[in-house]
Amino acid sequence: MLLQVSHLQKIFQTRFSKEKTTALRDVNFSVEEGEYIAIMGESGSGKTTLLNILATLEKPTSGSVLLSGRDVTKIKENKLAEFRRSHLGFVFQDFNLLDTLSIRDNIYLPLVLGRKKIHVMEERLEKLAPRLAITDLLSKQPFELSGGQKQRVAITRALITEPDIVLADEPTAALDFKNSERLLTLLEEINATGQTILMVTHSAIAASHAKRVLFIKDGLIFHQLYRANRESSDFMQEISMTMTNLLGTEVR
Amino acid sequence: MFYFKLASRNIRKSISNFLPFALSSVVMFMMNLMVATILLSPSLKNLKGSSSLSLLLCLGLVVLSLFAAIFMVYSYRFLLKRRTKEFGLYNILGLKKRQIIRISVLELFIMFAATIVAGTLLGIVFAKFLYLILVRLLGENYFELQWSPLAVIIVAAAFALIYLLLMAIGSFSIRRKSSLDLLKNANKGEKEPKSRAILAWLGILCLMTGYYLAVTVTSPLDALTKFFIAVLFVIVGTLLFYMSFTIWLLKRQKKNKNYYYQPKHFITVSSMLYRMKQNAVGLANITVLVTMTFVTLATTVGLYSSINGFLDDYFVQNTIINVNSTEQRSNALVDKVAEKNGVPLKHKIVYEMSNSLIGSMKDGTFENKQTLSTLTMVNFMTADTYEQLTGKKVHLHGNEAIAYPAVGRFNDDSATFGNHTFEIKDTIYGISNFPSISMTASNWLILIVNSKAQIQPILDDAGKAAGGQNKLGFDTTISADIPAKDVKKLQTALSYYRANGDRPIQSTQNSETDIDQDDRGEAKTLAGMPPTLQSYDDLHERFLSFAGGFLFIGLVLGFTFILGTALIIYYKQISEGEQDKRSFEILQEVGLSGAEVRQTIRSQVLLVFFLPITVAIIHFGFAFIMIQKLINLFGPTRLGLLLLTSTGTITVVAVIYYLIYKQTSRAYYRIVER
Ligand SMILES: Nc1ncnc2c1ncn2[C@@H]1O[C@H](COP(=O)(O)OP(=O)(O)OP(=O)(O)O)[C@@H](O)[C@H]1O
Ligand SMILES: [Mg+2]
Numbered sequence: 001m002l003l004q005v006s007h008l009q010k011i012f013q014t015r016f017s018k019e020k021t022t023a024l025r026d027v028n029f030s031v032e033e034g035e036y037i038a039i040m041g042e043s044g045s046g047k048t049t050l051l052n053i054l055a056t057l058e059k060p061t062s063g064s065v066l067l068s069g070r071d072v073t074k075i076k077e078n079k080l081a082e083f084r085r086s087h088l089g090f091v092f093q094d095f096n097l098l099d100t101l102s103i104r105d106n107i108y109l110p111l112v113l114g115r116k117k118i119h120v121m122e123e124r125l126e127k128l129a130p131r132l133a134i135t136d137l138l139s140k141q142p143f144e145l146s147g148g149q150k151q152r153v154a155i156t157r158a159l160i161t162e163p164d165i166v167l168a169d170e171p172t173a174a175l176d177f178k179n180s181e182r183l184l185t186l187l188e189e190i191n192a193t194g195q196t197i198l199m200v201t202h203s204a205i206a207a208s209h210a211k212r213v214l215f216i217k218d219g220l221i222f223h224q225l226y227r228a229n230r231e232s233s234d235f236m237q238e239i240s241m242t243m244t245n246l247l248g249t250e251v252r
Numbered sequence: 253m254f255y256f257k258l259a260s261r262n263i264r265k266s267i268s269n270f271l272p273f274a275l276s277s278v279v280m281f282m283m284n285l286m287v288a289t290i291l292l293s294p295s296l297k298n299l300k301g302s303s304s305l306s307l308l309l310c311l312g313l314v315v316l317s318l319f320a321a322i323f324m325v326y327s328y329r330f331l332l333k334r335r336t337k338e339f340g341l342y343n344i345l346g347l348k349k350r351q352i353i354r355i356s357v358l359e360l361f362i363m364f365a366a367t368i369v370a371g372t373l374l375g376i377v378f379a380k381f382l383y384l385i386l387v388r389l390l391g392e393n394y395f396e397l398q399w400s401p402l403a404v405i406i407v408a409a410a411f412a413l414i415y416l417l418l419m420a421i422g423s424f425s426i427r428r429k430s431s432l433d434l435l436k437n438a439n440k441g442e443k444e445p446k447s448r449a450i451l452a453w454l455g456i457l458c459l460m461t462g463y464y465l466a467v468t469v470t471s472p473l474d475a476l477t478k479f480f481i482a483v484l485f486v487i488v489g490t491l492l493f494y495m496s497f498t499i500w501l502l503k504r505q506k507k508n509k510n511y512y513y514q515p516k517h518f519i520t521v522s523s524m525l526y527r528m529k530q531n532a533v534g535l536a537n538i539t540v541l542v543t544m545t546f547v548t549l550a551t552t553v554g555l556y557s558s559i560n561g562f563l564d565d566y567f568v569q570n571t572i573i574n575v576n577s578t579e580q581r582s583n584a585l586v587d588k589v590a591e592k593n594g595v596p597l598k599h600k601i602v603y604e605m606s607n608s609l610i611g612s613m614k615d616g617t618f619e620n621k622q623t624l625s626t627l628t629m630v631n632f633m634t635a636d637t638y639e640q641l642t643g644k645k646v647h648l649h650g651n652e653a654i655a656y657p658a659v660g661r662f663n664d665d666s667a668t669f670g671n672h673t674f675e676i677k678d679t680i681y682g683i684s685n686f687p688s689i690s691m692t693a694s695n696w697l698i699l700i701v702n703s704k705a706q707i708q709p710i711l712d713d714a715g716k717a718a719g720g721q722n723k724l725g726f727d728t729t730i731s732a733d734i735p736a737k738d739v740k741k742l743q744t745a746l747s748y749y750r751a752n753g754d755r756p757i758q759s760t761q762n763s764e765t766d767i768d769q770d771d772r773g774e775a776k777t778l779a780g781m782p783p784t785l786q787s788y789d790d791l792h793e794r795f796l797s798f799a800g801g802f803l804f805i806g807l808v809l810g811f812t813f814i815l816g817t818a819l820i821i822y823y824k825q826i827s828e829g830e831q832d833k834r835s836f837e838i839l840q841e842v843g844l845s846g847a848e849v850r851q852t853i854r855s856q857v858l859l860v861f862f863l864p865i866t867v868a869i870i871h872f873g874f875a876f877i878m879i880q881k882l883i884n885l886f887g888p889t890r891l892g893l894l895l896l897t898s899t900g901t902i903t904v905v906a907v908i909y910y911l912i913y914k915q916t917s918r919a920y921y922r923i924v925e926r
Contacts (some may be wrong), residue, residue: 057841078845085843096838100526105518110842112518118509157842 002196003031003054003165008063010049010219023049024060025219031165031198036191038210039200039221040243046219047200051169054198055088056080067164085110089158091168095150097142097157104138107157114161124160132156132186148179152186159190166190168199172206184209184232204243208236215246222246255351259358266335272823273331274363279819280320281371281411282378286812287313288403289379290805295396298801305802308882311480312809315487317410319540321417322491323820326533328418330827332356332425339426353423360422364415368408375399378815382808389807394800397808448496455492462486463874471660471695474625475881482878486871490539493867494532502528519839519852523832524859534824535864538817542868543875545813545905550872550898551879552806556799557897558883563795565689567788569599569731571739575783577751579604579637582728585749585757586783595742597732601685603641605698606632606707607724609669609714613697616664616676620717627694628660632707638700641685648702652677658688660695667699669710674699685731725753736789743785752780814905818912824860825916829923836924853924861913865906872902 008027013020023046031037041047052058054065056072065072067087075083090096097106104125105112111121129135132152137145145153151171158166168187172180180203188209191197199210207213209232215223223246227235263270290296291309339352347355376399383397462485469475502525506512512521524531566572575582583602590597612621613628635646638654646654653674655662667674682688683698690696701707704726711724718724734742751757758780836849844852880894 055841078847081840081843081845081848084841090841092841096841098522098835098838100519100523100835105522108513109518109839112513113515113843113848115515118513121513 001030002033002035002068003198004064004066005029005054006064006066008050008053008065009061010046010053010058011061022219024053027063027216027219027221029214029221029224031196033196034191034194036188036197036209036211037199038207038213039198039216040202040204040207040213040239041216042202045216047202047216048169050216051167051198051200055090055167056084082114085114085161087164089161089163089166091151091154091158091166091171093170093173095142095147095154095174097150097153099142101142102138103134103140103142103145103153106142106153107138107160110157110161121160124162125156128156128159131189146179147175148182151175151179151183155183155186155190159195165196165198168197170201170203170206171199172201172203180205204236204239207239208232213239215242217246255354255358259355260362262338262355263359263362266338269331269334270363272827273327274366275819276323276327276823277363277367277411278371278374279816280323281367281407282375283812283816284313284316284320284407284410285371285375285403286379286808287316288407289375289397289400290808292400292403293396293398295398295801305805307476308479311483315480315483317414319487319537320411321414322533323537324414324418325421326537327823328421329425332422336426336429349427353426356422356426357419360415360419364411367411368404371407372404375404378812379808382811386804386807390800390803392800394797395804397804449500451492451496452500455489455496458485458489458492460489462489466874466878469878469881470625471627471881475878477624479878479882482875486543487536487540490867490871491532491536494536494539495528498532498535498863499525499528515844515848516851516855519844520856520859523835524856527828527831531860534820535860537820538824539864539867539871541813541817541820542864542905542909543871545810545817546868546872546898546902547875547879548806548813549810549901549905550876550894551882552802552810553901554879554894554897555883556803558893559792559795559799561893562689563788563792566687566691567731567786567791568601568685568687569733570788571732571734571742572786573730573732573742573746573783574727574786575730575751575757576607576725576727576753576781577757578726578754579728581757582730582751582783585751586730586746589745589749590742593738593741593745595734595738597730597734600730600732601641602728602730603633603637603686604726604728605637606711606726609710609724610692610694613662613667613695616666617668620714629690629692629694629696631696631698632710633698633700634704635700635702638683641683646700648677648700650702651675651706652702654700655679656681656683656698656700658696658698659690660697662697667697670713672707672710674701723753727751734787736787739785739787739790743787746783746785749783750780751783755780810905814908814912817909818916821912822916822919825920826923829920833924849925850921853921857913857917857920861910865909869902872898 006028008024009022010024011020011022027046027050039047039050049058053060053073056075060073063073072083097103098109101109107125108121111124125138129138132155134149134152134156137149137153142150142153151174155166155171158168171187172183175183184206187197187199191211197210199206201207208227211227213225213227214221215225223242225235225238225242287309291306291313296306296309335356339356342352342355343349379397379399387393462482465478465482465485469478502521505517505521506525511517573586575585577585579602587597609618609630611628611630612619612623612626613630614623614626618628618630635648639645648654651672651674653667653676655667655676655678657679662676662679665676667676708725715724749757749759836844836853840846840849876894876898879898880891883894
């Protein structure tokens with residue numbers, strides 16, 4: 001078992017008001033190596049909060065997150081950065097590329113921070129670039145790229161550290177339909193090579209490309225669906241129905 | 253009216269965008285106003301050397317206005333970049349570009365009016381405030397800093413031109429862009445700047461020229477004329493240097509993969525390179541302002557603290573009496589008058605010297621020309637007088653002479669006056685019991701020759717060339733220690749006598765009024781000149797009052813420049829903090845620890861701190877020679893002392909600069925780390 005999340009709770013308390021928001025009440029699930037998991041839920045259900053905790057960007061109020069048997073919530077503040085860049089890969093909704101760096105350097109960034117040798121960086125990029133179809137973009141600056149291209153670059157950056165798990169927060173939210181489809185297929189392909197992926201989304205289409213879908217509502221995981229060997233379009237139907245029935249909401 | 257409302261609403265709504273621009277506008281206005289106010293102050297006329305000072309201040313005002321123009325264009329373009337999205341929205345919502353241009357022009361107009369009102373008010377308050385502090389600090393009121401409407405009008409006119417330029421830039425940039433460009437422009441990144449070798453070389457050439465001008469200055473008056481040109485060269489050179497050289501350097505670092513792909517260098521180099529174009533102007537501005545602060549403060553502080561040195565060099569004893577007559581006659585007269593009035597003359601030193609020849613001394617040839625760069629005052633002294641002063645015997649044969657370049661340099665083998673040539677046997681660097689400075693701005697050369705007879709023809713020629721009326725000859729200088737209370741008495745007593753070269757000294761019963769009448773016409777040569785008397789205390793007081801005035805002006809300008817620097821740095825840190833905030837967030841998500849973030853910030857911040865101050869110190873090093881010559885305009889300098897005061901002022905300014913930097917860096921951290 002790669003990832004084990006148990007009894008995760010997160011309560012937000014703003015400094016200036018006494019009011020508390022329970023974002024996560026009691027979240028339990030686990031992820032096997034090589035899995036592709038989508039976590040679905042409506043807006044405000046706690047998806048981003050969950051992902052941020054897995055990403056060690058936030059600390060839970062209680063509960064534990066074991067990655068390869070190690071509790072990431074207990075890692076000391078000054079060790080976190082190092083942990084993140086060697087074990088986790090991130091893909092964000094708005095790409096988060098640095099304007100100051102060229103595409104190549106944006107991809108190298110986590111490796112440079114990890115003090116990797118130049119030839120290691122070059123070898124890894126050489127392998128990844130054709131797969132993500134970004135070979136021609138490497139010398140450009142971020143502002144010269146389209147949204148889909150930027151997201152492919154962001155994925156390359158997430159993969160280049162050869163992370164234990166890739167965490168993606170609504171990676172298709174800023175893309176149009178066609179680009180979303182391409183990106184989702186790409187993530188599927190990447191997963192096919194054995195890369196574990198955990199994605200958070202509120203889109204049934206996006207979720208339908210995963211192998212397993214977890215549903216979150218009011219800070220609780222209360223249902224899951226397996227894709228098995230189905231086509232993603234079939235799987236999507238089931239996801240939509242589940243959302244409509246169980247959550248009482250309509251989804252795209 | 254509709255546009256006006258829209259424009260003023262825009263400013264109020266996006267005040268955070270306008271504020272930095274408004275700030276720089278007002279500060280630049282204030283700096284210019286300060287210089288103009290000093291320039292137009294009635295007190296300025298009372299200072300010795302006020303004409304040179306007025307000239308310097310005028311040039312300073314021109315430089316500062318150009319400087320303001322550069323800086324305002326820089327901050328306006330920054331503002332414009334942030335506003336383009338808003339303009340694009342107007343465009344798409346149905347405003348024509350012409351109308352958008354009208355709005356942006358109106359916005360600028362409002363800013364202009366606000367600048368003048370706020371700048372003038374703040375200027376007055378600041379001037380009053382500084383005045384009070386300085387009077388307290390110096391313990392004396394050397395200079396009346398008077399607010400004048402004319403100064404405001406002059407500076408406002410200069411700023412009107414600058415704002416016209418900004419309006420042109422704004423209109424042009426809006427017209428050139430399509431609606432879509434306008435919408436996108438705000439978050440559009442910039443291409444990596446190109447490194448242009450030509451610009452780099454041009455910058456280095458400009459710097460070299462400026463430095464060369466500064467180093468090769470030959471005399472104080474020369475320094476005054478070249479100062480402005482050198483300053484302009486250095487400003488342009490500095491700007492080009494930052495724009496091209498630093499980019500070239502960063503690019504080179506980036507090419508070196510082993511260096512570049514290290515966490516420490518990676519982020520610093522890339523982000524410096526990314527905004528070097530903007531950075532260059534900011535850094536150049538800071539450098540120029542810091543240099544200006546150094547120069548004004550070092551000059552005025554140096555002058556003020558040189559006073560005692562000047563006077564010690566000039567006054568062999570506490571009183572100097574000059575009689576336009578032979579040594580014997582002058583000496584007898586002074587002794588007689590002193591005795592009659594019961595004034596003791598202690599440690600008396602007497603020597604005789606020719607009247608001064610003033611002209612150009614170049615390559616060993618003296619010409620009756622007023623060329624500023626080579627202007628030299630020449631006096632002849634006989635070998636006997638030299639021996640009498642120093643106790644050293646010299647043997648001079650025929651046309652041999654010994655040169656003593658008291659102020660300036662003299663390296664030639666001969667000195668030619670018309671058809672008379674002296675062979676320079678030796679060059680000496682001091683005569684005991686003899687002043688080592690003169691009270692004129694030119695160079696000063698003393699030639700020790702064999703006999704009076706040898707030089708009389710030269711003096712006669714020079715006298716004729718000067719207009720024929722006054723026959724040149726020898727005069728006598730008597731230095732002695734006289735009790736302070738007796739100085740006035742002796743001066744008055746001596747003023748009743750008229751000395752005229754070789755003729756006997758006459759006494760006149762009709763005190764000073766007579767001289768005034770005599771001075772107007774022929775009668776003067778008959779009557780002769782009264783002996784002059786200079787006392788240490790008297791001159792000290794006079795020097796102190798003008799050097800104090802200078803110091804006051806220097807401190808006002810220095811403070812103003814420091815304030816300007818502070819605001820520019822602040823502005824730079826804040827605007828960069830806003831830009832960097834997102835980058836540092838991303839970096840932390842990707843895996844840069846808090847400590848590493850802080851380290852990266854620190855190394856960037858340090859670079860931005862040290863670069864301008866290092867360059868400014870180098871600039872100052874070259875300016876130093878000029879400063880020394882400039883101070884010579886008002887009185888000669890002592891190198892050691894000037895070096896000391898300069899290092900002192902630089903240290904103080906550097907410390908203040910550092911404190912400003914610390915403070916604004918904290919603001920930067922707060923923005924970035926939030
Ligand atoms: N920093 C915070 N301080 C206080 N409350 C927060 C904070 N972050 C999130 N919340 C609250 O926690 C709850 C879950 O938020 P979260 O961002 O995880 O939702 P989400 O599922 O990602 O929603 P969306 O689909 O809109 O992105 C919300 O009610 C939100 O208001
Ligand atoms: Mg979210």
